[in-house]
Amino acid sequence: MKKYKNYIIAAGILFIGIILGNVFSGGGSEGVHKDGEHNLVQDPVTKLWTCSMHPQIRMEKPGKCPICGMTLIPLDASSNANEEKIAENEIVLTEEAIQLGNIQTTLVEKASATKEIRLLGRVQPDERKLFSQVSHIPGRIERLYVNFTGEKVVRGQKIVRIYSPELISAQKELFESINSRDIYPQLYTATRNKLKLWKLTDAQIDAIEESGKIQEQIDILSDYTGYVMKRDVELGDYIKEGSVLFDIANLSSVWVMFEAYEADIPWIQLGNVVDFTINAIPGKMFKGKVTYVDPFVSSNTRVAKVRVELQNPSNALLPEMYASGIINAKLTNVKDAIVIPKSAVLWTGKRSVVYVKVPHEKTISFVYREITLGQDMGNFYIVKDGLVGGETVASNGVFRIDASAQLLGQKSMMNPTGEKGNTGGMANMPGMDMGGDKKKSAGANKMTDEEMKNMKTSKETMDPMKMKNDVDHSKMDTRISVSKDFKSQLENVFNQYILLKDALTKDDANAAQKYAGELLNSMKKVEMKLLTDMEAHNHWMTISKEVNASALSISKTNDIYKQRDHFKHLSAHLSKAVKLFGVNQKVYEQFCPMADNNNGAFWMSLSEKINNPYLGKKMLTCGDTKTIIEN
Known part of the structure; x- marks a missing residue:
């Protein structure tokens, strides 16, 4: 039991x-499930790593970004818990990318179309008060009372004394008419009037009558008050009736003739107030109204004259003095204009592009949009079409957004159609990949050399004088420290540039085509991963894209005029790299004002001697050195 x-x-x-x-x-x-199967215990969520500049990168381990070489940062898994619906054409940026790229936005608003126009000009005599003092009596100059240019004369002042046989005959006729004045009074009046027509005054004629003697010489008096601008006679000259003795300018009122560029002419209206200063009279502000706008634009200077009239009782304003003026102009035919900052626009010559912020609650993203620009307002543009009030556009760091769009194969400034594989020349750099397909490894989307050769290059190469580059130009001349390897690779690119420049100076289009191809090959060997500094990385991203595009354009044509046009853009962008990073050599930045149809253009050289690549043998020595870039 x-x-x-x-x-x-x-x-x-x-x-x-x-x-x-x-x-x-x-x-x-x-x-246990109803069907008898057990629940599986889930593994912890795998931590992902991403790039602050290229958020499309997803890696399971920390390391370097396969695109730019930046150190990867942890991806916040909680940020994916409440993801918003993102359209296919949006460029999504992380908070880190926004901060590192210094991306800023501006609200699109309606405003009046106003512009501050700055003008340069000179003081000129009032053309309505320019006089020619002539002799009304033929004869010989016996004495000059006015001897030099600039001398002041007043009306009635003696200016010259002349000997005139005709005057002697006229005096004889006068004395004869005096004797028969009682019988023939009309004859006396006629002879006296003859002397008056020769501009003798009543006092001069009365003095001749009282003396009773014929005067062989007579003084000619000034008809005007002013300053002698030109003396046309010398002592002893024989003159005819109507011969010019002096050119006289009355400066009691003057014109200030300003020069307005053709883009500013539509803004300037009659009656606009001009506030201006005279360089020779510091500390004093002058004010006047526009009384005339030249209806013709100069074919050489591309400017039109704008006239301001000013009283000058003290004669303080003298001809040819320099003046600097400002007009706060307003377009009268435009109301409630849509305006955006110039820095928000990527301008390619034919297309104007902005990136509009998508109004998500949590996600920061932008979309590509082409717009139509109107008048230039100085720091702003009027937008005719493409934007409405209340939208938000990126106004700083726009190139960084566009670079991300190119890397993703979406619509961008260099790829307006958004065709896959057309990245505007960015993907051919060493270590660059699109990172768009998460199923592929980091290097799976690299563009091959063959694709690079067949890649379409946009003909809408940006003009460096007009493009709205978001790079901080105030820091562009500040040298950035980079590795010796990167500097050496950039030096190889620069050496090919010098060979290309020398070919253009010799008018050798075939050699230029060859060296442009060699420059492209050198660009392929420049490793972006060597740039670990964020500022250096951002600058090179922008510069390399433009250098590749310009060099490729030169390598595809043997038209030397087209080559020189692309060489202008190539020089503008490569010089930025030389200033920023150095190329182990002293470089001379030179300028020719007659290049590019008198618009002027820069180039770089290893010699201070001028060999002009834009004009070649026609004007080989035209230009001068503007900057010396130390190694």
């Missing part, structure tokens, strides 16, 4: 143990 009792106790303990096990394990029934 005792034996059975022990079995009962053991069974009870086993039963109690089973119950306690179920309680502490959460219950056995919840661990």
Whole structure:
């Protein structure tokens, strides 16, 4: 009986143990599905790493970005919990990318079309007060009372004395008419009037009558008050009736003739107030109204004259003095204009592009949009079409957004159609990949050399004088420290540039085509991963794209005029790299004002001697050195 009792106790303990096990394990029934299968225990969420500049990168381990070489940062898994619906054409940026790229936005608003126009000009005489003092009597100059240019004369002042046989004959006629004045009074009046027509005054004629003697010489008096601008006679000259003795300018009022560029002419209206200063009279502000706008634009200078009239009672304003003026102009035919900052526009010559912020609650993203620009307002543009008030556009760091769009194969400034594989020349750089297909490895989307050769290059190469580059130009001349390897690779690119420049100076289009191809090959060997500094990385991203595009354009044509046009853009962008990073050589930045149809253009050289690549043998020595870039 005792034996059975022990079995009962053991069974009870086993039963109690089973119950306690179920309680502490959460219950056995919840661990089994209705179909008898057990739940699988899920592994912890794998931590992902991304690039602050290229958020499309997803890596399971920390390391370097396969695109730019930046250190990867942890991806916040919680940020994916409440993801918003993102359209296919949106460029999504992380908070880190926004901060590192210094991306800023501006609200699109309606405003009046106003512009501050700055003008340069000179003081000129009032053309309505320019006079020619002539002689009304033929004869010989016996004396000059006014001897030099700039001398002031007043009306009635003696200016020259002349000997005139005709005057002697006229005096004889006068004396004869005096004797018969009682019989023939009309004859006396006629002879006296003859002398008046020769501009002799009544006082001069009365003096001749009182003297009773013929005067062989007579003084000619000034008809005007002013300053002698030009003396046209010398002592002893024989003159005819109507010969010019002096050119005289009355400066009691003057014109200030300003020069307005053709883009500013539509803003300037008659009656606009001009506030201006005269360089020769510091500390004093002058004010006047526009009384005339030249209807013709100069074919050489591309400017039109704008006239302001000013009283000058003290003669303080002298001809040819320099003036600097400002007009706060307003377009009268435009109301409630849509305006955006110039820095928001990527301008390619034919297309104007902005990136519009998508109004998501949590996600920061932008979309590509082409717009139509109107008038230039100085720091702003009027937008004719493409934007509405209340939208938000990126106004700083726009190139960084566009670079991300190119890397993703979406619509961008260099790829307006958004065709896959057309990245505007960015993907051919060493270590660059699109990172768009998460199923592929980091290097799976690299563009091959063959694709690079067949890649379409946009003909809408940006003009560096007009493009709205978001790079901080105030820091462009500040040298950035980079590795020796990168500097050496950039030096190889620069050496090919010098060979290209020398070919253009010799008017050798075929050689230029060859060296442009060599420059492209050198660009392929420049490793962006060597740039670990964020500022250096951002600058090179922008510069390399333009250098590649310009060099490729030169390599595809043997038209030397087209080559020189692309060489202008190539020089503008490569010089930025030389200034920023150096090329282990002293470089001379030179400028020719007659290049590019008198718009002027820069180039770089290793010699201070001028060899002009834009004009070649026609004007080989045209230009001068503007900057010396130390190694």
